[in-house]
Amino acid sequence: MDIDLSPADIAFQSDVRAFLAENAHKPGEDYAAWRLNWFKLAGEKGGWDIPKWPVEFGGPGWTPTQHYIWEKETASAQTPWDLPFGLSMLAPVLMNYGNAEQQQRFLPDIRERKVNWCQGYSEPNAGSDLANLKTKATLSEDGTHYTVTGTKIWTTLAHIADWIFCLTRTSDSGKKQEGITFLLIPMKQEGIEVKPIITLGGAHSVNMVHLTDVRVPVENRVGEEGKGWTYAKGLLAHERTGLAGISRSLVALENLRKQAATVQRGNGTLLDEPGYRAKLAELEVDLLAAEYTELRSLASAANGSEPGPESSILKLKGTEIQQRIQKLTVEAGGIYSAAWGQSSAGHKFARGGMTGYLSSRAYTIYGGASEVQKDVVAKNVLGLRKS
Amino acid sequence: MNFDLSEEQQLLQDSVARFIEDNYALETRQHLVASDLGFSEPYWQTMADLGWLGINVPEAHGGIGGNQSDTMVLMQALGQGLVLEPIFASAILGTRAIVDGANEDTCTRLLPSLVSGERRLSVAYAEEQARFDLDDVVTRITPQDDGYRISGRKSMVFHAQGSDYLVVSGRSYGGQTDRDGITLLLVDAASEGVRMTSFPTVDGLRASEIEFEDVFVPKAHLLGAEGGGYSLLESIAIDGILALSAEAVGAMEVLYKDTVSYTQEREQFDHPLSDFQVLQHRMVDMFMEYEQCKSLLYRATLEVVQRGHAALKTVHALKYMVGKVGTFIGENAVQLHGGMGVTEELRVGHYFKRLLVIDAQFGNSDYHLAKFAD
Numbered sequence: 056m057d058i059d060l061s062p063a064d065i066a067f068q069s070d071v072r073a074f075l076a077e078n079a080h081k082p083g084e085d086y087a088a089w090r091l092n093w094f095k096l097a098g099e100k101g102g103w104d105i106p107k108w109p110v111e112f113g114g115p116g117w118t119p120t121q122h123y124i125w126e127k128e129t130a131s132a133q134t135p136w137d138l139p140f141g142l143s144m145l146a147p148v149l150m151n152y153g154n155a156e157q158q159q160r161f162l163p164d165i166r167e168r169k170v171n172w173c174q175g176y177s178e179p180n181a182g183s184d185l186a187n188l189k190t191k192a193t194l195s196e197d198g199t200h201y202t203v204t205g206t207k208i209w210t211t212l213a214h215i216a217d218w219i220f221c222l223t224r225t226s227d228s229g230k231k232q233e234g235i236t237f238l239l240i241p242m243k244q245e246g247i248e249v250k251p252i253i254t255l256g257g258a259h260s261v262n263m264v265h266l267t268d269v270r271v272p273v274e275n276r277v278g279e280e281g282k283g284w285t286y287a288k289g290l291l292a293h294e295r296t297g298l299a300g301i302s303r304s305l306v307a308l309e310n311l312r313k314q315a316a317t318v319q320r321g322n323g324t325l326l327d328e329p330g331y332r333a334k335l336a337e338l339e340v341d342l343l344a345a346e347y348t349e350l351r352s353l354a355s356a357a358n359g360s361e362p363g364p365e366s367s368i369l370k371l372k373g374t375e376i377q378q379r380i381q382k383l384t385v386e387a388g389g390i391y392s393a394a395w396g397q398s399s400a401g402h403k404f405a406r407g408g409m410t411g412y413l414s415s416r417a418y419t420i421y422g423g424a425s426e427v428q429k430d431v432v433a434k435n436v437l438g439l440r441k442s
Numbered sequence: 443m444n445f446d447l448s449e450e451q452q453l454l455q456d457s458v459a460r461f462i463e464d465n466y467a468l469e470t471r472q473h474l475v476a477s478d479l480g481f482s483e484p485y486w487q488t489m490a491d492l493g494w495l496g497i498n499v500p501e502a503h504g505g506i507g508g509n510q511s512d513t514m515v516l517m518q519a520l521g522q523g524l525v526l527e528p529i530f531a532s533a534i535l536g537t538r539a540i541v542d543g544a545n546e547d548t549c550t551r552l553l554p555s556l557v558s559g560e561r562r563l564s565v566a567y568a569e570e571q572a573r574f575d576l577d578d579v580v581t582r583i584t585p586q587d588d589g590y591r592i593s594g595r596k597s598m599v600f601h602a603q604g605s606d607y608l609v610v611s612g613r614s615y616g617g618q619t620d621r622d623g624i625t626l627l628l629v630d631a632a633s634e635g636v637r638m639t640s641f642p643t644v645d646g647l648r649a650s651e652i653e654f655e656d657v658f659v660p661k662a663h664l665l666g667a668e669g670g671g672y673s674l675l676e677s678i679a680i681d682g683i684l685a686l687s688a689e690a691v692g693a694m695e696v697l698y699k700d701t702v703s704y705t706q707e708r709e710q711f712d713h714p715l716s717d718f719q720v721l722q723h724r725m726v727d728m729f730m731e732y733e734q735c736k737s738l739l740y741r742a743t744l745e746v747v748q749r750g751h752a753a754l755k756t757v758h759a760l761k762y763m764v765g766k767v768g769t770f771i772g773e774n775a776v777q778l779h780g781g782m783g784v785t786e787e788l789r790v791g792h793y794f795k796r797l798l799v800i801d802a803q804f805g806n807s808d809y810h811l812a813k814f815a816d
Contacts, residue, residue, distance in 0.1 A: 177781070180709075180710075182710060182780050182781060183710050183711070183780070184710035184711045187710065187711075208781065209781050252785055252787070253785065253786045253787075254784050254785055254786065255776075255784050255785070255786065255791040255794075255795065257786075261781075318573065319571060319573075320573065328808070328812070329812075330808040330811060330812060331808060382769075385798070385802075386806060386808060388802075389573050389574065389802060389806065390568060390574075390597075390598045390802045390803065391597075391598065392644075392802055393598070393643045393644050393645070393649070393798070393799045393802050393803075394598070394641060394643060394644075394649065395641065395642040395643050395644050396641065396642070400597060400598055400641070400649070400651050401570055401597065401598070409644045409795075409798055409799075410644065412798075413644075413784070413791070413794075413795070413798075414784075416773065416776050416777070416783075416784055417781070417784045419777060420777065420780055420781055420783070420784065421781070424777070424780060425777075426718075426720055426721070429720075
């Protein structure tokens with residue numbers, strides 16, 4: 056066991072730092088152009104635009120330590136916004152189960168951030184019980200296309216997406232998990248209707264997507280008909296690891312400390328109040344541990360194993376930590392956290408504190424509710440059976 | 443010993459429940475939230491006609507002459523409906539300031555118009571540097587021949603927009619955090635030098651930042667004693683905490699009951715969610731915590747009725763528990779409603795928002811736990 060950075064790692068770290076500093080967004084610079092150029096330059100470094108992709112698809116082939124360094128450095132630096140749907144969720148499925156034609160057709164656009172994807176998984180009656188999905192895909196008699204009808208829900212950014220990757224039902228016989236087929240569907244076409252869902256923070260990021268007799272060429276099916284569940288399960292594990300956000304939480308905790316230090320209490324600040332101080336400390340202790348849980352998970356992934364049950368632990372702990380940071384931000388803001396939107400009242404950081412906290416309540420629901428994650432751990436790790 | 447409601451209290455509870463049933467569908471409420479005023483003038487008038495605005499006002503001045511336990515019944519029932527009208531700001535906080543602090547002439551002139559709904563009050567006690575401390579006051583009050591001048595800035599004043607008068611705490615003398623030297627004044631909101639910026643709060647109510655620039659207040663509008671206003675401010679805060687806690691307990695009841703029904707209807711894995719033991723136990727915890735809060739609400743309310751300010755420690759205990767349990771019940775109601783719980787479409791999220799804001803009003807749970815331990 057050894058966690059010291061090797062000379063090579065240290066060199067890599069300075070290389071990353073230099074790249075991030077050099078290419079930070081400059082005031083007045085056109086954001087969209089800067090963003091695309093940033094990814095292009097990162098690509099020229101040797102796959103830095105696609106850190107998690109395998110080498111054969113252009114990825115950098117980093118060691119776990121290098122991934123860790125990258126996560127840590129980018130969490131506190133200014134990097135362009137990026138969406139996980141194409142890059143981290145669909146791409147691994149295409150690499151593992153898509154054919155060569157599909158890989159050539161979709162992966163380059165994902166890499167260049169040219170095409171936005173969204174994820175068509177959950178349905179009104181298929182939430183935690185995802186396999187219960189009912190969106191029907193019927194293959195035409197001549198076998199050239201599917202006709203898809205159904206409703207997807209909680210579809211993040213469907214309103215700006217060009218494509219949706221969808222789990223559909225092609226058969227009702229046998230187990231629920233069988234008869235699910237993985238289809239790729241362009242969003243901008245007749246028969247697809249996107250309705251916004253406004254969440255508690257007041258934001259519009261998720262949607263309901265209605266599909267009515269949408270024609271999907273059979274070339275847009277990934278893998279075999281009826282095997283979509285197997286493909287999706289691997290993909291869910293990727294999603295869960297990505298949701299833990301430990302590095303970002305470390306940065307968020309540091310920011311929270313700075314914010315709390317601006318709240319004057321007598322001759323000191325909020326950081327001197329024993330109750331608040333203890334809660335911050337507890338959070339920090341949990342983060343110290345979670346950071347190593349993540350490292351252990353990275354190391355085991357490096358040995359070639361798929362992210363397995365330990366990714367469930369990370370999502371559980373990581374999301375809970377994110378929520379606690381949000382809660383402590385609300386507490387630090389005091390009554391000013393109650394102001395909605397951009398009021399001029401009170402501490403600047405408090406504005407939007409409560410809406411951030413409210414949004415964070417979804418973290419333990421999406422990507423597999425915490426209760427379901429614990430079922431997975433109970434079954435797969437502890438070997439427990441349900442009565 | 444008897445924890446039953448009196449016949450009058452039972453009638454009051456029934457009348458609020460009926461009003462909510464008839465008028466406060468979520469869609470109607472959200473429509474009001476989005477309106478300029480943020481609540482309904484016709485509803486306000488109905489509340490006046492039903493006598494709710496005079497709950498704390500002596501019968502001699504046209505009110506019901508109730509005490510804190512009557513207010514508790516009213517607020518608990520209103521909390522179940524997530525009502526937007528400024529009863530708390532005007533009929534609880536404002537009225538207490540007038541009844542306990544104003545001279546006979548002001549009482550005679552003002553109280554009937556508060557009871558009838560014609561006029562509204564709000565109380566401006568918070569200042570930015572004070573966090574939750576009522577005695578940290580830098581707004582300056584200077585005496586002059588026929589009255590006072592007030593200068594400073596008051597923060598997060600709930601329902602100031604549309605109020606006719608503001609009850610304002612200021613400092614006549616003493617250091618920033620001295621209890622001695624605080625004075626309360628009744629300020630006409632239309633006075634020259636009052637500048638108000640209003641905005642919505644997370645729970646759909648309205649609050650304001652208010653600047654007072656050398657505002658004149660006539661001598662007759664002194665509330666309580668000059669420099670001795672802290673005890674009146676504390677009375678207002680005690681009534682405020684009891685009322686907010688009662689409202690919170692009403693909201694918690696809706697949340698745990700909605701969760702119990704939702705989990706019985708929603709099926710996943712070929713079972714109603716309520717079949718899963720882990721969720722059953724969670725709901726039992728929500729129920730237990732709700733009952734504990736209700737007990738402490740009764741305890742604190744009855745102690746204040748009997749012993750006034752001497753019951754302050756129990757009031758701290760109550761506000762601590764309401765904040766802690768409100769968060770616990772709200773978070774779990776949302777969690778057990780799954781994705782639907784985090785949308786604006788179901789009512790659970792709206793009750794949760796109100797509980798969050800209640801925790802931040804008059805001191806959050808950390809603050810009151812520390813006060814309790816002192």
